[in-house]
Amino acid sequence: MPEANLPQRGVIAREEFAATELSIVPETAAAAVAAREKATVEARFVVAMKRPRDMETVRVRLLKECSRPGMAKIPGGARWRRPVGREKVAGKWVDIIKEGPSIRFVEVALRCFGNVHPESCIVFEDEGQRIVRITVTDLENNLTYSTEILIKKVVERKNPREGQEVISSRLNSAGAKTYLVEASEDEIQNKTNLLISKALRNSGLRLIPGDIVDECMEKVKEVERAADKDDPDAAKRKVIDAFATIGIEPADLQMYLEHGLERMQPAELSELRGIWTAINDGETTWDAVMEAKAPTGSIEAAEKIAEEKIARAKMAQQGSPEPAVEATTVTDPPTEEQMREWTSAEELREQEEFPKLQTPKPVFGRKK
Numbered sequence: 504m505p506e507a508n509l510p511q512r513g514v515i516a517r518e519e520f521a522a523t524e525l526s527i528v529p530e531t532a533a534a535a536v537a538a539r540e541k542a543t544v545e546a547r548f549v550v551a552m553k554r555p556r557d558m559e560t561v562r563v564r565l566l567k568e569c570s571r572p573g574m575a576k577i578p579g580g581a582r583w584r585r586p587v588g589r590e591k592v593a594g595k596w597v598d599i600i601k602e603g604p605s606i607r608f609v610e611v612a613l614r615c616f617g618n619v620h621p622e623s624c625i626v627f628e629d630e631g632q633r634i635v636r637i638t639v640t641d642l643e644n645n646l647t648y649s650t651e652i653l654i655k656k657v658v659e660r661k662n663p664r665e666g667q668e669v670i671s672s673r674l675n676s677a678g679a680k681t682y683l684v685e686a687s688e689d690e691i692q693n694k695t696n697l698l699i700s701k702a703l704r705n706s707g708l709r710l711i712p713g714d715i716v717d718e719c720m721e722k723v724k725e726v727e728r729a730a731d732k733d734d735p736d737a738a739k740r741k742v743i744d745a746f747a748t749i750g751i752e753p754a755d756l757q758m759y760l761e762h763g764l765e766r767m768q769p770a771e772l773s774e775l776r777g778i779w780t781a782i783n784d785g786e787t788t789w790d791a792v793m794e795a796k797a798p799t800g801s802i803e804a805a806e807k808i809a810e811e812k813i814a815r816a817k818m819a820q821q822g823s824p825e826p827a828v829e830a831t832t833v834t835d836p837p838t839e840e841q842m843r844e845w846t847s848a849e850e851l852r853e854q855e856e857f858p859k860l861q862t863p864k865p866v867f868g869r870k871k
Contacts, residue, residue, distance in 0.1 A: 551618040551642035564615040569722040581608040581723045584777025586795040609704040618642045639706040648706040658686045697785045
């Protein structure tokens with residue numbers, strides 16, 4: 504074909520026996536982007552094959568990172584802890600504590616692990632929700648873990664701002680009313696970043712060997728104990744100040760520990776440090792921590808409610824007003840006869856306060 508008849512850029516020439524067809528392609532950027540992405544992916548795998556990781560080197564680097572006091576302490580923290588309930592052991596109620604590596608630890612671990620490609624992209628979005636896909640790829644083994652997260656564009660607020668549209672309301676575990684309102688752009692971005700970090704943490708832990716993670720967690724605990732032993736007062740103040748930054752006052756910490764902060768033990772200090780990291784990572788909230796510490800549906804709570812009911816029945820039987828403060832703990836369990844007497848007295852009091860309406864009996868047949 505003569506040079507003057509050569510197709511220009513963006514033009515496809517198709518020759519047949521008796522004719523020549525020219526097709527004009529309006530956009531070539533898509534092909535350029537596809538070629539660039541393909542070259543980028545291939546380059547990552549080539550570099551990973553030329554520089555393979557050594558697991559002993561990874562282990563030494565991770566342990567060195569966990570030896571830094573800043574990695575073990577807050578703000579930051581390499582591990583999180585939170586109570587998930589209570590169980591009775593040898594006649595005493597003990598807390599069930601769940602713990603694990605934090606987002607900060609997994610970020611450092613992936614950097615030391617090397618040859619890993621984390622990626623996130625939005626696959627769907629409308630006015631009410633956003634779906635983001637998170638992938639973590641081990642370039643040496645060509646192993647990919649993928650997760651899709653759903654971000655609702657709403658948030659819960661106790662006191663909605665003026666002008667915010669309230670979608671619905673509910674009562675939380677403390678009996679306070681909370682409102683579901685539309686989220687702002689900053690709130691949506693904060694939720695997205697938090698959920699992406701948690702998804703990357705979960706997928707990244709699947710690539711790192713579990714024995715190395717466990718060894719690192721033990722190293723973190725060792726560094727925590729050594730730092731707390733050197734200056735326990737300074738460590739305690741840092742924990743108190745860290746909780747104050749997220750709106751949790753020292754009085755709340757005393758309620759959780761069930762004693763004054765001056766009597767805080769090293770184990771309790773480590774527990775509070777892990778709880779702060781869990782709240783900061785979005786694993787839980789302070790309300791959820793307190794509810795797990797003393798759940799409303801536990802046997803202890805049921806016994807407490809029964810004691811209050813018995814105290815009110817006693818007051819009603821004696822003709823005195825109900826106490827304004829919380830009822831004292833009953834040391835000896837009441838007998839069956841006492842329970843019947845108190846229950847009858849309470850039912851009598853309720854009937855006097857709320858008398859039943861006397862409804863006329865229906866008359867069937869013709870009236871005589």
